[in-house]
Amino acid sequence: MSDHADHPTLGLGARLWSWRYFVLRRLSQFGILLLFFGSAHWGWQVAKDVPLLTGNLSASEFAGLLPMADPFAALQIFLAGHVLQQEVIVGALIVLGFYLLVGGRVYCAWVCPVNLVTDLANWLRNRFGIQAQIYFSRNTRYFVLAASLVLSMLMGVAAFEWVSPIGMAHREIIFGFGLGFQALAAIFLFDLLILKHGWCGHLCPLGAFWSVVGRRTAQVRVRFDKTSCTHCGDCAKVCPEPQVLNLKRLEEVGYVYSGECSNCGRCTPVCPEGSLRFDLRPMIHRHNAKAHGKQDVS
Amino acid sequence: MAEVKTSRRDFLVKLAQGTSLAATGGFLWAHLLRQEARAQPYALRPPGALPEVDFNAACIKCGQCVTACPYDTLNLAPAGGGIPIGTPHFTPRKVPCYLCPDIPCMKACPTGALSPELKDINESRMGLAVIDVENCLSWKGLRCEICHRECPLKGKAITLETHPRQLSKHAMFVPLVHSDACTGCGICERACPTQEAAIRILPHNLVQGKIGEHYRLGWTFETEITQDFKPAAPAAPVTPAEAPKEAPKEAPGVDYLNRGL
Numbered sequence: 001m002s003d004h005a006d007h008p009t010l011g012l013g014a015r016l017w018s019w020r021y022f023v024l025r026r027l028s029q030f031g032i033l034l035l036f037f038g039s040a041h042w043g044w045q046v047a048k049d050v051p052l053l054t055g056n057l058s059a060s061e062f063a064g065l066l067p068m069a070d071p072f073a074a075l076q077i078f079l080a081g082h083v084l085q086q087e088v089i090v091g092a093l094i095v096l097g098f099y100l101l102v103g104g105r106v107y108c109a110w111v112c113p114v115n116l117v118t119d120l121a122n123w124l125r126n127r128f129g130i131q132a133q134i135y136f137s138r139n140t141r142y143f144v145l146a147a148s149l150v151l152s153m154l155m156g157v158a159a160f161e162w163v164s165p166i167g168m169a170h171r172e173i174i175f176g177f178g179l180g181f182q183a184l185a186a187i188f189l190f191d192l193l194i195l196k197h198g199w200c201g202h203l204c205p206l207g208a209f210w211s212v213v214g215r216r217t218a219q220v221r222v223r224f225d226k227t228s229c230t231h232c233g234d235c236a237k238v239c240p241e242p243q244v245l246n247l248k249r250l251e252e253v254g255y256v257y258s259g260e261c262s263n264c265g266r267c268t269p270v271c272p273e274g275s276l277r278f279d280l281r282p283m284i285h286r287h288n289a290k291a292h293g294k295q296d297v298s
Numbered sequence: 299m300a301e302v303k304t305s306r307r308d309f310l311v312k313l314a315q316g317t318s319l320a321a322t323g324g325f326l327w328a329h330l331l332r333q334e335a336r337a338q339p340y341a342l343r344p345p346g347a348l349p350e351v352d353f354n355a356a357c358i359k360c361g362q363c364v365t366a367c368p369y370d371t372l373n374l375a376p377a378g379g380g381i382p383i384g385t386p387h388f389t390p391r392k393v394p395c396y397l398c399p400d401i402p403c404m405k406a407c408p409t410g411a412l413s414p415e416l417k418d419i420n421e422s423r424m425g426l427a428v429i430d431v432e433n434c435l436s437w438k439g440l441r442c443e444i445c446h447r448e449c450p451l452k453g454k455a456i457t458l459e460t461h462p463r464q465l466s467k468h469a470m471f472v473p474l475v476h477s478d479a480c481t482g483c484g485i486c487e488r489a490c491p492t493q494e495a496a497i498r499i500l501p502h503n504l505v506q507g508k509i510g511e512h513y514r515l516g517w518t519f520e521t522e523i524t525q526d527f528k529p530a531a532p533a534a535p536v537t538p539a540e541a542p543k544e545a546p547k548e549a550p551g552v553d554y555l556n557r558g559l
Contacts, residue, residue, distance in 0.1 A: 040364075054361075054406070055362040055365070056359075058358045060360060069358065073358050074358070077356060077358060077409060081355055082410075082411075084409060085407075085408060085410035085414070087408040088358065088409045088410075143320065147324055147327065151331065155328060157355050158355070159331060162330075162334050162382075163330055168376075171359060175373070175376075176376055178376020178377045179376065179378030179379075
């Protein structure tokens with residue numbers, strides 16, 4: 001949030017401009033919630049008796065035409081021993097295809113409602129300078145991911161969907177309140193007081209799932225221009241997954257290649273040299289080559 | 299050499315720590331799931347719902363059935379509500395199922411947790427109406443019969459039967475539920491005028507007994523001899539099919555007690 005550069009030298013317009021991805025992300029997150037809520041409670045329709053967006057993030061249908069489903073949830077249900085119906089398979093493939101293109105963890109930064117809570121916790125944490133109480137590996141989430149798949153098989157129910165704070169929060173916003181908000185409060189306190197980026201960066205199996213999905217195929221990535229980078233480290237300070245900004249590796253690859261990058265766009269406005277920018281992957285090498293060329297000429 | 303030993307010990311300790319952590323976490327998680335999935339057996343599911351265990355496995359908790367329902371009958375269970383989390387259910391005393399012939403909730407289900415094999419809404423079995431005869435107005439001798447009149451399958455799912463009344467020449471008309479036709483829609487429960495409904499919907503497994511296949515009701519022709527019960531000796535008991543052959547020998551109503559009278 002306010003991790004974004006507050007350079008005193010910048011004018012108001014430039015300062016606002018530096019917040020562009022933050023604003024867009026919030027618009028996206030709240031907008032998606034609003035579409036679900038409006039269709040469920042205010043009868044938003046595209047035509048008579050065709051609701052705009054029914055369901056929730058687990059499975060939904062847009063304008064009566066486009067089915068969507070959470071592929072992770074569908075996978076768990078499949079492992080739990082249920083033969084999936086065509087609609088949910090098609091929906092899961094559509095969603096999977098989308099995130100394969102834009103990067104799996106785009107879900108985390110641009111869609112997931114829990115991100116609103118964890119971002120707030122992180123902002124407060126920075127504000128008050130709260131230190132971490134415990135440390136454990138960020139790879140824990142992959143074990144949680146594996147555990148949720150194994151448990152789905154053993155228990156015969158979709159293991160993560162039955163305890164998911166994401167699902168609880170999202171459902172209860174749309175379909176009525178319950179104790180799910182306690183889970184959300186727990187995540188908030190955990191991220192605020194115990195471990196920085198504790199939930200999204202260490203535990204969440206859905207984030208781990210999307211990290212795996214986006215690893216190789218993501219076409220929207222942050223380009224890294226090694227010629228202009230001064231290694232000031234501002235990007236790593238604002239990044240919720242700073243391990244993806246291993247500059248030595250980035251110099252070789254030319255872009256932020258890790259599946260754990262959520263394309264949140266915090267690093268791009270904050271870089272004083274403009275070395276980090278969103279780009280389409282096929283263009284990245286050409287753009288980097290161009291930048292190198294410029295460097296050589298000068 | 300000592301270095302190798304240390305790292306091996308480290309490795310083993312790390313392995314043990316990791317395994318025990320995973321096992322503890324796994325057991326806790328599994329316990330939570332078991333608690334939640336078996337949360338309570340009283341949930342009434344939308345029409346076409348698979349049997350409870352399969353339903354819990356298949357439901358993706360998306361709520362599209364809830365939105366599709368034109369009567370706002372269905373709710374998604376919030377966390378901590380006693381009903382398996384995020385699954386659709388309804389409370390007939392508040393809003394019953396009005397048995398839409400096109401079954402929009404089932405059509406909205408993307409996973410098949412509400413099975414598309416249900417073609418006729420009258421074939422749905424969401425639960426079974428049960429009458430509390432101690433508090434039913436009809437059983438008190440009043441001509442209430444509201445459940446019978448409101449029942450969408452009146453005459454099949456709920457019939458009116460006569461029942462003798464103490465010290466009175468007049469009979470009582472009491473409602474009787476038939477499980478072969480009752481859909482469990484809950485319109486009767488909604489309509490029941492008593493303070494707490496005297497007719498209410500419960501899941502079948504909570505109210506229905508099972509006679510057991512070894513009982514042969516010899517006086518009905520519908521009862522088949524099951525495979526489990528086959529007479530061992532060739533001296534088979536008289537089957538109902540043979541009975542009419544012997545019957546004409548004697549006049550109706552005559553047996554060994556009054557023979558020759």
